[in-house]
Amino acid sequence: MRKKEIMLAMIVLSMGACKPKTAVEEKIRLITLDPGHFHAALVQKSMYENVDSTVYVYAPKGPELEQHLQKIESYNQSTENKTSWKEEVYEGPDFLEKMLSDKKGNVVVIAGNNLHKTEYIKKSIDAGFNVLADKPMAINENGFETLEKTFKAAKDKGVLLYDIMTERYEITNALQAQLSQDLGILGRLSEGSLEKPSIEMESVHYFSKVVSGKPLIRPYWFMDVAQQGEGIADVAVHLVDLAQWGYFPNQVLDYRKDIELLQAKRWPTSMTLPQFTKITNLTAFPESLNPYLKNNVLEVFANGEIDYKLKGIHVKIKALWDYEATKGGDTHFAIIRGSKSNIVIRQGTEQNFEPTLYVEPLNAADRASVKAALDNKIAEVQKEYPEIQLKETKLGWEVYIPKAYREGHEAHFAQVTKKYLSYLEKKNMPEWEVPNMIAKYYTTTQALKMATQNK
Template identity: 45%
Template structure:
């Protein structure tokens, strides 16, 4: 009897010890690997030093301007006078950089942010090696990529690693408040069904090819302008917009791509660049692979697009527009509209808002002004409990939302928490699949203007 009791105690201690080891392993610092960085988003987790991230970062890439741009960005962060970072970069630039990364496995999480035509392979190989994958959007730019992405998610589940694309717009306070106010039934009611000509959910972005880092133009790689490498406009930036539609309108709900989403129409059109404009952006002349987009030396870039679709029966639209150069004092802008049975929630970021994201509330047709004013007062008191200083300021026939005090976070902090806990919300993966089902599905029957 004593022997049996001793065995039971020993087994219990072993189980507890094993559980502790597993828990500690999950909370162990994240060691980052950067694979073939070709986009500025490769540095998104290195803007400052984060708890949970090892300062030593291993970089594997082909030699060339893309990795040099990444290294220059890290060097600037490490040498800045205010809150400098302390990243220690270990660089490998052999032609066998991918195989070298997989063989050495110097980290447990890989950031993939570069040429989108390579992503499907990079993602698959990294997951096979047992690495968490943080891939910059888009994870898929063609219907074929989408099928490969679904397979990668299945493999990630078997390997017990995470695959996801960090979404910055979720952590902007204006978007957070639009989401929360839409969930406030006494104010918003429920989503209207809308129509293809008058959708109830609209997300739109304006972007610029030429941006400045200080006084110098920020460099974009030449392949960024090839839809066979970067993807169409509606499979690139629109990823953020489709994500915002799902996240704001159907919070914490698990979506079924085939059952909940129906593509109605999609179209795309070009932004044209002159040779001098292209060279200022890229530092190079036109490479051969872009010649198919040239006419009389003018480069036509299929960067602009629009998708009309329904999600759970609600008519939705996302559109993205690219211009050559951002105006002085401005930058990229975001627009979002949610139409409810009691109110509209509209996010604007134009000149009137001094290019700062500003949320407006307007009573829906048929809602009396006196009753709506009372509801506004009730909502104001309710939100002030969570956001001290929150206010709703009347201007004409609408109300401007003043956010008040809030605790800011960002996609890097969320990514760190996902990996340390080795867990994401139950809706994240199915909704990722729904998102790319929408964007890649939209190019099957795309029309060109």
């Protein structure tokens, strides 16, 4: 009898060992898959409670993997926020198949070549992994169709698929969204028009930049829109997300009913060979970039503009890439036009390239009531951020945000990751997140389709 019990126990243990890891286990173990973008490393710029310090990296051999590991090591050696990650690396052409079969972790972090990203996401979900993916999760219509099916597969398997939306954690964006929900401050959000949309956002990025204190070396394919994606399907994702998250909070969006694309366009940023060499360390343009060369100048279709209606409200999104900033760095502009006030973020020379939030009443008759509503709202905000104040300007008020509350783009990756890990642990992701992610990628990929048809 005892012998039969032992044999039964061994069978049960064997079945458990073969079972795919479709749920979060007691300890979260990260896998980094093909880290071709520095965002993969930024996820590990902090340590996290209940996350194993060993990270399993699967990637092809090459400079992108080396640069990723160097960044992780720099965080481990940091004197300010020292980490203690241990990278267990598998490198080889079969890295994806090896990761899927090894099942050493339960959360896959994906930030790299966008041509393969949707495929990586799908195969990871199909194998029962949770996925935290950098944007964009899809860069074209075919990718969107695959992504939509993958979200359904994730639900069926009980795993969590989520994208890294760092801009939600930038304090001026968060406060602009909060103020815009107060009818006493903004007034009514009207439908707007193509010429004067109610929600308008513009983001300017730069190919040449400094990250974690060092000049950023980009892979050559970052300038290949077939692999990286065009700006209208890449950076624009953040802006579309802010429009949905900030101004229609906690609302489930159905892209079939709530989104109406009106027009879209795209145009290139020109890059000379010396400029290309500076950011890639390559002394010649690779053959794959030949379709984008004109007189030995690379044309990267990194710029795009989308005009659409979101639940009947006119929205304009503009994503721009220049080569290098003359001053400052990436910039963000956003205006919410209401019947009483405009709520605006500016980040130019006058703001010393810091994103700065303003409330600007439209009529003198509304000024006193807007100020009273704004005072009440700021009093609420001060419960969390006591040093935030109002400063009077010619057009209204600046919401003064001390530097202590400005954590910076790199720190936002830890905030997104903590939110994701919380959703994993508590299984409490809001019901609107998944349909709104689907709506977001529908907007960007359909806008790209429209823009390329309007040559």
